[in-house]
Amino acid sequence: MTEALTLDQAKAVLEAFGPVAQLRWNRIQVVTEPGKARDVIKAAFGSLSCDRVIQMSTADVGENFELTYHLTGPHLTVISIRVHIPRENPSIASVHDLLTPAGIYERQIHDLFGIVFRGHPNLARIILNEDWPLKEYPMRKDWKPVKGTFYGGIQEEVR
Amino acid sequence: MDPFFLLLYVLVFPGFLFLAAYALFLAYLDRKVGARMQHRVGPPLLQPLADFVKVLGKEVIDPRGVDRPAFDAAPLLALAAVMTAFLYVPVIGPSPVAFQGDLVLVLYLLTLPTVALFLVGWLSRIVYSTVGGVRAVTQLFIYEVPFFLALLAPAIAAGTWSISGITALQAGHPWFALLQPIGFVVALVGLQAKLERTPFDIPEAETEIVAGPWTELTGRRLALMILANEMSLVVGAGLVAALFLGGPSVPAWVPAGPVAALAGFALFLVKTIAILLVLASVKVMTGRIRIDQLNDVGWKYLANAALLQVALVLFMGFWGVGT
Amino acid sequence: MVEITVPIGPQHPALKEPVNFKVFAEGETVVRLELDVSYNHRGIEKAAEQRDFIRVVPLLERVCGICSHSHGTAFVKGIEEIMGVEVSPRAQYIRTIVAELERMHSHLLWLGVAAHEIGFNTLFMWTWRDREVVQDILEELTGNRVNYGMNEIGGVRRDIPPAQVKKTLSLLPGLDERLVKYREMVRRQETMILRFRGVGKITKAQALSYGTVGPTARASGVDYDVRKDDPYIAYREIPWNVVTSNDGDVYGRTVVRIGELAESLGIVRSCLEGLPDGPVTVDAPKKAPTGEILSRYEAPRGELCHYIRTNGTDKVDRLDIRTPTLANWTSVAVCLVGQNIADIPVIVAAIDPCLSCTSRMAVVDTEGRARPCLSCTSRMTVVRGEDGEA
Numbered sequence: 041m042t043e044a045l046t047l048d049q050a051k052a053v054l055e056a057f058g059p060v061a062q063l064r065w066n067r068i069q070v071v072t073e074p075g076k077a078r079d080v081i082k083a084a085f086g087s088l089s090c091d092r093v094i095q096m097s098t099a100d101v102g103e104n105f106e107l108t109y110h111l112t113g114p115h116l117t118v119i120s121i122r123v124h125i126p127r128e129n130p131s132i133a134s135v136h137d138l139l140t141p142a143g144i145y146e147r148q149i150h151d152l153f154g155i156v157f158r159g160h161p162n163l164a165r166i167i168l169n170e171d172w173p174l175k176e177y178p179m180r181k182d183w184k185p186v187k188g189t190f191y192g193g194i195q196e197e198v199r
Numbered sequence: 200m201d202p203f204f205l206l207l208y209v210l211v212f213p214g215f216l217f218l219a220a221y222a223l224f225l226a227y228l229d230r231k232v233g234a235r236m237q238h239r240v241g242p243p244l245l246q247p248l249a250d251f252v253k254v255l256g257k258e259v260i261d262p263r264g265v266d267r268p269a270f271d272a273a274p275l276l277a278l279a280a281v282m283t284a285f286l287y288v289p290v291i292g293p294s295p296v297a298f299q300g301d302l303v304l305v306l307y308l309l310t311l312p313t314v315a316l317f318l319v320g321w322l323s324r325i326v327y328s329t330v331g332g333v334r335a336v337t338q339l340f341i342y343e344v345p346f347f348l349a350l351l352a353p354a355i356a357a358g359t360w361s362i363s364g365i366t367a368l369q370a371g372h373p374w375f376a377l378l379q380p381i382g383f384v385v386a387l388v389g390l391q392a393k394l395e396r397t398p399f400d401i402p403e404a405e406t407e408i409v410a411g412p413w414t415e416l417t418g419r420r421l422a423l424m425i426l427a428n429e430m431s432l433v434v435g436a437g438l439v440a441a442l443f444l445g446g447p448s449v450p451a452w453v454p455a456g457p458v459a460a461l462a463g464f465a466l467f468l469v470k471t472i473a474i475l476l477v478l479a480s481v482k483v484m485t486g487r488i489r490i491d492q493l494n495d496v497g498w499k500y501l502a503n504a505a506l507l508q509v510a511l512v513l514f515m516g517f518w519g520v521g522t
Numbered sequence: 523m524v525e526i527t528v529p530i531g532p533q534h535p536a537l538k539e540p541v542n543f544k545v546f547a548e549g550e551t552v553v554r555l556e557l558d559v560s561y562n563h564r565g566i567e568k569a570a571e572q573r574d575f576i577r578v579v580p581l582l583e584r585v586c587g588i589c590s591h592s593h594g595t596a597f598v599k600g601i602e603e604i605m606g607v608e609v610s611p612r613a614q615y616i617r618t619i620v621a622e623l624e625r626m627h628s629h630l631l632w633l634g635v636a637a638h639e640i641g642f643n644t645l646f647m648w649t650w651r652d653r654e655v656v657q658d659i660l661e662e663l664t665g666n667r668v669n670y671g672m673n674e675i676g677g678v679r680r681d682i683p684p685a686q687v688k689k690t691l692s693l694l695p696g697l698d699e700r701l702v703k704y705r706e707m708v709r710r711q712e713t714m715i716l717r718f719r720g721v722g723k724i725t726k727a728q729a730l731s732y733g734t735v736g737p738t739a740r741a742s743g744v745d746y747d748v749r750k751d752d753p754y755i756a757y758r759e760i761p762w763n764v765v766t767s768n769d770g771d772v773y774g775r776t777v778v779r780i781g782e783l784a785e786s787l788g789i790v791r792s793c794l795e796g797l798p799d800g801p802v803t804v805d806a807p808k809k810a811p812t813g814e815i816l817s818r819y820e821a822p823r824g825e826l827c828h829y830i831r832t833n834g835t836d837k838v839d840r841l842d843i844r845t846p847t848l849a850n851w852t853s854v855a856v857c858l859v860g861q862n863i864a865d866i867p868v869i870v871a872a873i874d875p876c877l878s879c880t881s882r883m884a885v886v887d888t889e890g891r892a893r894p895c896l897s898c899t900s901r902m903t904v905v906r907g908e909d910g911e912a
Contacts (some may be wrong), residue, residue: 056549092733094818094827094844097842109828110829111832138867139733140852141732144851148848169563179567223847237644237648262647326527330526397641407864483644486642486711487640488713488716492865
C-alpha cells in the first residue's frame with residue numbers, strides 16, 4: 041500500500057484547475073469548470089496514480105447542479121472533482137471513454153436530473169421505467185408529480 | 200400363448216397398468232432418496248400419482264399460432280413408444296412377444312420420446328423451447344453412439360439379438376455386468392443422459408432456458424409427457440437390468456411355473472430399484488454440465504470406452520473365451 | 523448463423539429479482555446485450571429527503587433485504603461524522619457483529635444460489651440449511667431475520683445480554699465445520715469446477731477500469747476492501763484479513779466468498795468475546811450542521827457509497843447512493859459477450875446482483891399522491907409477455 045496523498049502533492053498537480061481543499065483525512069477536493077473535468081480526470085489518473093472511479097454523485101444546489109467525480113487509487117485517498125453545471129440546458133462532456141463505468145452512471149444521472157452528457161453513445165433510459173414521461177426529471181428539487189400524467193404501473197384501460 | 204393371457208400380460212401385468220404403477224413408484228423413490236440426501240423430508244408415496252392427476256386436470260394453453268394436432272400428438276407418440284418398448288423387456292421371465300432383433304426395436308423406440316420432445320420444442324414457437332429442443336437432439340447424437348455400443352456388447356457376447364435370449368443366458372452364467380464392467384458403466388451413464396437427468400439435464404436447464412421444450416406443455420399434454428418420462432426410467436432400468444444384471448432369470452434349481460415367475464419378478468424389482476438408486480445418487484451428487492462440455496466428455500471418454508468394450512468382446516469371442 | 527433474442531427477464535427462473543437482459547445470441551454464443559434495471563425502482567432517494575433522521579433510517583434499511591444493515595449503517599455513520607457525535611465502543615462492536623452476520627448470511631445465500639444456477643441443488647439445500655443457523659442468531663439478537671432495525675443516530679437500539687453472547691458463541695463452531703466442508707467441496711466437485719473455471723474471467727486491469735468492487739474485484743487480485751482502506755465501526759480493533767484470489771473467474775469469486783465467510787465468523791467471534799462495556803447509545807442532536815460526506819461501507823456485495831449533504835435542518839438535503847451491484851454491472855455486460863447462453867446465469871449470479879439496491883426509485887400515484895414505498899418488491903406491474911414475438 042502506498043502512502044496517503046498529502047494536500048501538497050495533490051495541490052501540485054491539481055492547483056492549475058481550481059481551488060484544492062482537504063475535506064477529510066483521506067479526501068481531497070478540487071473545484072473546477074465543467075469544460076476542464078476531463079483534463080482533471082486525466083491528470084488524476086496520470087500523475088496522482090488513481091486507478092478507479094468510486095461514484096459520480098450529483099446534487100441540486102439551487103442555481104446549478106453539482107456533479108462530483110470521486111476517484112481513488114492505491115494511495116487510498118479519494119480525489120473528488122467537483123463541477124457546477126448551470127440549470128439551463130445542463131450539459132457536460134461525457135467521460136465514458138476515460139472511466140468505463142461512467143457509461144451506466146451517466147445514464148442514471150441523465151434519467152434523474154436531465155444532465156446531457158455530450159459524446160455518450162447511448163443515453164437511453166436505465167433507472168426509470170419505460171413509461172416514464174420524457175423531460176420529467178424526478179430528482180430535481182423543483183419537480184413535483186403532475187396530476188393526470190401516467191408515470192407507470194397498470195393503466196385502467198389495459199385490463 | 201393363450202390370447203386371453205396375452206391380452207392380460209400386455210394390458211395389465213406386467214404390461215401397461217403395471218408399467219404406469221411402477222413408473223409412479225420409481226418416481227416417488229427417486230424423489231424421496233434425493234430429498235433425504237439433501238437433508239429434506241421428501242414427498243409421500245402417492246405424490247407422483249397426485250401430481251399426475253392434478254396436471255391432467257389443468258387448463259391446456261395453446262401458444263398463438265401453434266400447430267394444434269401435432270402439438271397434441273407428440274406426447275402421445277412418446278407415451279406409445281415407451282409403452283410398446285416395455286413389452287419386450289423381460290419382467291417375470293422371457294417376454295411372450297420376444298423375437299430376434301427386439302433389442303434393436305427397443306433401442307429405436309426409446310429414441311422416439313426425445314424426438315417427440317424436440318418436436319414439441321420446435322412447434323412451441325418460443326425461443327426457450329427451440330433452444331431446448333435443439334439441445335435435446337444434440338444430446339441424443341452425443342450419447343446414442345456409446346449407449347448403443349455398450350448395449351451391443353452383451354448381444355455379441357450372447358450371440359443373440361433378443362433381449363429375452365440374453366437374459367435367459369445369464370441364468371447359469373456370470374452376469375454381463377461382471378464380465379463387461381466398462382460397458383455396464385457406459386450403459387448407466389448413457390441411461391442417465393437418455394433420461395435427461397443431472398448432470399445431463401441440459402435440454403431442460405431451468406435456470407438458463409426456463410423449461411426448454413417443456414415450457415409450453417400444459418394440462419394433459421404435460422401430464423402425459425411426464426408420465427412418458429417416468430416410464431422411460433422403468434424401461435431403461437429394466438433394459439439395463441436385463442442385459443447386464445440378468446433381469447428376472449432365475450437359477451435352474453428353482454422349479455418352473457408360478458414360483459419361478461414370482462422369483463423372477465422379485466429379482467426384476469430388486470435389480471431395477473438398485474439401478475434407480477445409482478441413478479438417483481448421481482443426480483443428487485452433480486451439477487449440470489454445458490452442451491459443449493458434454494460433447495467433449497461424450498466423444499472423448501464415453502464413445503472410446505464403449506468402442507473398447509466392443510473390441511474386447513469381439514477379441515475374446517474370436518479366441519473362444521467367455522461364451 | 524441466425525441471431526436469436528433470448529429474453530432473460532424480467533421474469534426468469536435464473537433471476538431472483540426482475541431485471542431485463544435482452545441477450546442476442548448466435549447459436550449458443552452471446553453477441554450483444556441490452557440492459558434495463560428499472561423494475562425495482564421505488565423512489566427512496568427522493569423519499570429520504572422528506573424524512574427526518576429518525577424516520578429515514580428504517581426507510582434506508584429497506585433499500586435491500588439482504589444488505590439492509592449496510593445501508594442503515596453507512597448512512598448513520600455518515601450523519602454521525604457530520605454531527606461530530608462520538609459513538610460508544612459497545613455500540614460499534616454490536617454494529618460490527620450484525621454487519622458480519624449479515625455478510626455471512628448473504629454469502630451463504632449466494633453459495634446456494636450459485637449452485638442452483640448450475641443445477642447442483644444439493645449444495646443449494648445444504649447451504650441454505652446452514653444459513654438458517656445465522657438467521658436464527660440474527661433473530662435472537664435483533665428480533666428480525668431481515669431489516670434488523672438495529673441502528674439509530676448515536677448508537678444501536680438494542681443491547682446484547684451476556685446469555686445471548688454465550689449462546690451465539692456456542693453456535694459458531696458448528697458453522698465453522700460446515701465451511702471447511704464447503705471449501706473442500708468447491709475444490710473437488712467436478713461439475714462445479716467444469717462450470718465455474720474459466721467462466722466470466724476478468725483480469726486485474728479490467729476489474730480496475732470497469733470499476734468493479736467487492737468479491738468480484740478481489741477475485742481478480744484487486745486488494746481493495748473498504749474495511750481496511752477506510753476503517754469504520756470496530757474494524758480497526760479486530761484482527762482480520764482481506765481475502766483475495768488471482769483466478770478472476772467465477773471459481774475465484776466462489777473461493778473469495780467462502781474465505782470471507784470464514785473471516786466473518788472470526789470477526790463475530792472476536793467481537794462477541796471482546797464486547798466492551800458501556801452504553802449502547804449516546805444522545806445525538808436533532809439537526810445536523812451543514813456539511814457533506816462520502817460515507818463508504820463494505821457491503822457483502824462490495825463497496826457501498828452514500829454521498830450525504832446536510833443543510834442545517836433535521837432532514838438530509840441530498841442522499842446519493844451508489845450500490846455495489848451498479849458498479850459491477852459493467853463487468854457483467856462486458857464479459858457476457860462471447861460466452862455461452864448456458865453461462866449467463868452463472869456470470870450474472872457471480873457478481874451477487876441485488877437489484878433492489880440498484881434501482882431505488884419512486885412509484886408516484888397518477889392522482890399525485892406520493893405514496894411512501896416501504897416494500898422491497900417491485901411495483902412495476904406492466905409485465906411484457908415475451909412469448910416468441912421478440
